[in-house]
Amino acid sequence: MTSGTTPQQTLTKTSAGSEATPRQLRWRSRRARETIAAYVFLTPWILGMVLLTLGPMLYSLYLSFTRYNLLSDPKWVGFANFVQMFTADSRFLKSVGVTLVYVLVSVPLLLVVSMLLALLLNKSMRFLTAYRVLFYVPSLIGASVAIAALWRLIFGADGIINQVLAVVGIHHDSSWVGSPHDALTTLIILAVWAFGSMMIIFLAGVRQVPRELYEAAAIDGAGVFRKFFSVTLPILTPLIFFNTLMATIGAFQAFTGAYVVSGGTGGPVDSTLFYTLYLYQQGFAQLNMGYAAAMAWLLVIVLAAVTGFFFWTARFWVHYGDE
Amino acid sequence: MISTIQARAPRPIFGRKQSTNPIIRAVVRHALIICALVILLYPLVWMVAASFRPSNQIFTTLGLFSAHPTLANYTEGWGAGRLNFSRYFINSFLIAILSIVGNLISCSVTAYAFARLNFPGKKFLFAMLLGTMFLPFQVTLVPQYIMFNYLGWINTYLPLIVPHWFGVNAFFIFLMVQFIRSLPRELDDSARLDGCGHFRIFTRIIMPLALPAIGVVALFSFVWSWNDFLGPLLYLGRSDLWTVPLGLKAFLDSTGQSSYGGLFAMSTLSLAPIVGFFILAQRLLLEGIATTGLK
Numbered sequence: 001m002t003s004g005t006t007p008q009q010t011l012t013k014t015s016a017g018s019e020a021t022p023r024q025l026r027w028r029s030r031r032a033r034e035t036i037a038a039y040v041f042l043t044p045w046i047l048g049m050v051l052l053t054l055g056p057m058l059y060s061l062y063l064s065f066t067r068y069n070l071l072s073d074p075k076w077v078g079f080a081n082f083v084q085m086f087t088a089d090s091r092f093l094k095s096v097g098v099t100l101v102y103v104l105v106s107v108p109l110l111l112v113v114s115m116l117l118a119l120l121l122n123k124s125m126r127f128l129t130a131y132r133v134l135f136y137v138p139s140l141i142g143a144s145v146a147i148a149a150l151w152r153l154i155f156g157a158d159g160i161i162n163q164v165l166a167v168v169g170i171h172h173d174s175s176w177v178g179s180p181h182d183a184l185t186t187l188i189i190l191a192v193w194a195f196g197s198m199m200i201i202f203l204a205g206v207r208q209v210p211r212e213l214y215e216a217a218a219i220d221g222a223g224v225f226r227k228f229f230s231v232t233l234p235i236l237t238p239l240i241f242f243n244t245l246m247a248t249i250g251a252f253q254a255f256t257g258a259y260v261v262s263g264g265t266g267g268p269v270d271s272t273l274f275y276t277l278y279l280y281q282q283g284f285a286q287l288n289m290g291y292a293a294a295m296a297w298l299l300v301i302v303l304a305a306v307t308g309f310f311f312w313t314a315r316f317w318v319h320y321g322d323e
Numbered sequence: 324m325i326s327t328i329q330a331r332a333p334r335p336i337f338g339r340k341q342s343t344n345p346i347i348r349a350v351v352r353h354a355l356i357i358c359a360l361v362i363l364l365y366p367l368v369w370m371v372a373a374s375f376r377p378s379n380q381i382f383t384t385l386g387l388f389s390a391h392p393t394l395a396n397y398t399e400g401w402g403a404g405r406l407n408f409s410r411y412f413i414n415s416f417l418i419a420i421l422s423i424v425g426n427l428i429s430c431s432v433t434a435y436a437f438a439r440l441n442f443p444g445k446k447f448l449f450a451m452l453l454g455t456m457f458l459p460f461q462v463t464l465v466p467q468y469i470m471f472n473y474l475g476w477i478n479t480y481l482p483l484i485v486p487h488w489f490g491v492n493a494f495f496i497f498l499m500v501q502f503i504r505s506l507p508r509e510l511d512d513s514a515r516l517d518g519c520g521h522f523r524i525f526t527r528i529i530m531p532l533a534l535p536a537i538g539v540v541a542l543f544s545f546v547w548s549w550n551d552f553l554g555p556l557l558y559l560g561r562s563d564l565w566t567v568p569l570g571l572k573a574f575l576d577s578t579g580q581s582s583y584g585g586l587f588a589m590s591t592l593s594l595a596p597i598v599g600f601f602i603l604a605q606r607l608l609l610e611g612i613a614t615t616g617l618k
Contacts, residue, residue, distance in 0.1 A: 031441075037521040038442035045433040045496070046448075048489025053455060056466035063465060070469065120356055125349065133605045134360050137367070140597055144550045145568035146590035149575045150370050153583060160369060163385050193363065200609055253459050256552045260572065279461055284557060289465050296461040303459055 064294035069287040081294035092295070094270045095278035098184060102274065103251040106191040110247055111240065114195040118202035119232070132203070135196040142194030148260030152177050155186045177261050180271040187272055190257050198243050205239040206232060237318045245310050249303055255280070275299065374591045378584035397592070400585025404577055408589055410563060411570035418483050418566060419548040425488035426495055426544045427537060433490045434499030435525045439511065455493040468557060482558045483551070487544070495540045502536035503529055538607050546597050567593045 039046075064081060066074035085092045121131055141147050154160045155176035165172050176182040209232060217227045233240075255276040258266060266273030266281070275295070283292025372387040374396050380389060401408045436442070437449055471482040490496055506529065514524050530537070552568045559565055565573070571593060574586050601608060 034440050034521070035442040038436045038440040038445075041432045041436035041440070041521070041525070042448070044429040044488065045452075045490035048429070048486065048491050049451065049455075052467065052486050052489055052491055053458070053463060056463040056470065057458075059466040059469075060462055070472065117356075117359060120352060120359075123352065125352065127353075129606070131356055131360070132609055133602060134364065136605075136609065137598060137601070138363060140546055140601055141550070141594050143552075144594065144597075145552055145571045145575075146593045147367075149571055149586060149590060150366060152575070153586075154366055154369075158382050160366070160382075160385055167385070249457060249459070253461065256550075259552070259556075260575065263576065276461060279464075280553070283465050284468070289469065293465045296459070296465060299459050300462050303457065307457055 060293040060296055063290050064297045066290040067288075068290040068293075070289060071287075074290065077290070081291050082298070084291070085294065085298070091270060091273065091278060095266070095273045095275050098266075098271065098273050099252060099254075099275040101184060102188060102191070102254065103248055106188045106251055107244060107247045109188070109192045110195050110198055111244060113192055114199035114243075115202055115236075115240075117195070118199050118206055119228070121199075121203055122206045132200060135199055137196065139194045139196040142190065143256050145256060145260055148190070148257045151186060151190050151257070152261045155182075178268055180269040183261070183268060183271045187254075187257050187261060190261075191251065191254070198247065201239055201243060202236065205236050209235050234319045238320060241310070241314055241318045245307065248306060248310075252276075252299065252303060252306075370587050371591050374584060374587035376584065378582065381583050381587070396584035396588035399582070400574070400588040403574065403582060403585050405562065406570055406574060407563075408567070408570055408592070411565050411567045412592075414480075414564060415549060415566040415568075418480050419545050421480070421484045422487040422548040423541050423544045425484060426490075426492055426540060429488050429490035430492060430495040430499055430540060431530065431533065431537065432525070433496050434503055435521075435529055437496070438500045438503035439508075439524075439529070440521065452493050452496060455491075456497065464553075464557075471558065477558055478561050478564060479558075480564070483548075483554050487548075492544070495544070498539060499533065499536050502533055506532050535607055538604060542600055542604055542608055545600060549597055 063074060065076060065078060067077050067080075068074035117135065121128060121135075138147075157173065157175040157178070159175075161176065162172050176186050213231050213235075214227060217231050222230065253276055254274055258272045258274040258277050259280075262268075262272045262277075264277075266277050279292050279295045279299075282288045282295065368387065369385075372389075373381050375392045375394070376389040376396075377391055377393055378396060380391075433452075437445070437452070467482070467486075471477060474481075476482050510528050510532075511524050514528050519527065550568065551566075552572075555566045555569050556572075559569060562573075567589075571586070571589060574582075574589060
C-alpha cells in the first residue's frame, strides 16, 4: 500500500523535532491532496452507502418494531412482530421450513455436481473452451423469468419431463409443479441446473494443483480416489469454503423461480413459499411493512450467524497453501 | 521427466491400471461430458425448437424438429393480447444501458480510490464495502420502497437506475479493486512525475488498462439488470413501463395451452441478448468468474 511514500516517511522521521523543511511541507500537502482526492473519488459510493444502505437499514430496524402500512404513521409495537412470527404465524414457520430444505438440499447438490464436472473437465482437452461456455449458460439465465416459466411448463402434467419418464417406463401423469410434494423439488433442480458458475471456480482451482503432487501420490501407489481425497480435495478447501458460503447466502435469498413457478402464491399449499416470497407478500401485497422489515432483519441476523459459523468452522477444515 | 520417474519407481502392487488406451479414456471422458451437456441443455434447446412449431404441436413431441416450421409464434407473441413486446424490449434496454453506465462510473472511481490512494479511514471503509457484499438485499427493500414512494419515483425507472450510479454493487467494486491492484504502480509514479494529478492518472492510465475488468462489470451489469424481476415488479405498475420479464410474467398469467408457442418465442427472444453477449465475450467473462466468484 504505502510503498510509494515510504522514502518520504523515513525522511520525516529522521528530521522529526526540527522545523518543518520545505520537503516535509511538500510531502504533507501531497498527503492532504491525496486524502482530498480519495474522498472526492469516494463521494458517490459514500452517498450510496449512507442514503441507500445504512440509512435504510437503520430505518428498517426501526420499522421492525412498528406496525406500518404506508398510509398512516408507523405505530410502535415493541417485539410484537417477532413474537407473532414464532407464535401466531404458521405461514412464516412454513416459509422458514421451505427455505431451510431448499438451502440444505440445493447447496450440497450444487457442490457435488460442480465438483464432479470440474474434475471431468480437468484436462488440457479439446473443446474445453466450448464446454466451459456451454456449462456456464444456465448460470447466466437460471434466475430469469423465461427459464422459470419454462420450468413451470416442462414440469407440468403434459410437460416433457413426464414424457421422458414415460419413455423409460415410469408413468407419472400429474403435474410436478402442481403437487405439494414435488413442487419444491423442481425449484431445487432449477438451482442445481445453474451449477456452471461454481464449476468454473472449481475448475480454475483444480487446474492449479501442482502436477508433482499427483506424481508423488502415484509413486506412493495412490489410486484415483485416494488422489482425490488426499491431494485435490484439501487443496480445494478454500474454494469449497467460498462456494458454500456464497451459495448458501444466495439460496436464502431466492425469489424469482418460486414466484414464477407458483404464480406468486408460493403454492401449492405453501410448498414453495420461500422466505423472500413471503416477505414480499407481507410487505407489498398486504402492506404489512413493519412485519416485512422484521422478517428482513431476522434474515440479516441469521445470515450473519451462518456466515460467522462458517468462518469459525473454517479453521478446522480449510487448508491454505503454506500449512 | 514423468516417464523417467515412473520407470525408476517400483510399480505399485494395487496401483491403478495404466494400460488403458489414452485414446479410449479421452473418448469416454468426452462422451460423459457430452451426455451431461445434453441433459443440461435439452430443455433450453427444446424450448427454442418448440417456439418454431405450429402452436397445436408444442407439447406433442419430445423431439426437436417439425415438419412445418413456422414463425407464427413470434409474430403472434410479439403483440399478444394487450402485450407489447417492442415496448418491453426498449424499456429493458434503456434501463440496462443506464444501469451499466452508472455502475461503470461509480464502481471504477470507488475502486481507484481503494486500490491506489492512501487516506484516513480507508481500512474501515473497505471493511464496510466487504460487509455489504454479504448483506441480504431484503433488509433495504422495504425502506427503499418507502423512500422512493416518498420521492414520487414509483412508476418511473429511477429506482431501478439511480442506485447503480452510487456504487451499490459491492461485488463490482471489489472486482475492480482487485484488478487495479494488479496493475504496476510504476506507471502511476512516472505519470505523477510528469505532473499528472489523480484524475488524469485515473482516466489516462488506469482506465485504459482496466478494460478487461470494465468489460466484466459491464456484462454482468447487463445480465443482472436484464434478468431483474423483483425491482420492476415492485416499481413498475403501469404496463407501458414494463420490462421484458414483467411482459413474460403477464404472458404466463394470461395464457391457456393454446398460446404457449408465443410464450416460448418471447422467452427465446428474451434470452438471446444475454447468451449472445456472453458468447461474444466468453473468454473475458470466464476469467472474471474464476478469479472473483461472480455469477
